Amino acid sequence: MARLFADENFPQPVIVALRSLGHDVLTIGEIGRANQGWPDDEVLAYATSHHRILLTVNRLHFLRLHQRTPAHSGIVACTEDVDFTGLARRIHDALATVPSVTGQFLRIYKPGR
Numbered sequence: 323m324a325r326l327f328a329d330e331n332f333p334q335p336v337i338v339a340l341r342s343l344g345h346d347v348l349t350i351g352e353i354g355r356a357n358q359g360w361p362d363d364e365v366l367a368y369a370t371s372h373h374r375i376l377l378t379v380n381r382l383h384f385l386r387l388h389q390r391t392p393a394h395s396g397i398v399a400c401t402e403d404v405d406f407t408g409l410a411r412r413i414h415d416a417l418a419t420v421p422s423v424t425g426q427f428l429r430i431y432k433p434g435r
Contacts, residue, residue, distance in 0.1 A: 327348050327372065
């Protein structure tokens with residue numbers, strides 16, 4: 323399963339669901355950086371240096387970072403969805419379809435979009 327790093331705004335119930343699917347998910351809070359306004363480029367650098375795929379709902383900012391700095395461990399950008407289990411399943415399925423997420427920007431959309 324994937325090694326993931328959830329940014330500060332990523333929904334906790336989705337993190338729990340991803341863990342139940344076997345993924346290794348680390349959060350900003352778990353590394354002691356919660357509520358510090360950590361800049362997005364530093365969040366991505368942390369994920370990359372720890373060989374973790376970044377999870378975010380901040381699609382626009384991280385798409386720009388991906389375009390400027392494509393050498394990263396992967397970014398999974400999600401549309402906000404209150405179906406947390408469904409979102410976790412879509413992330414899980416998307417990660418299973420690619421041999422490597424390194425350097426990629428994966429978009430996970432809410433159904434019906």
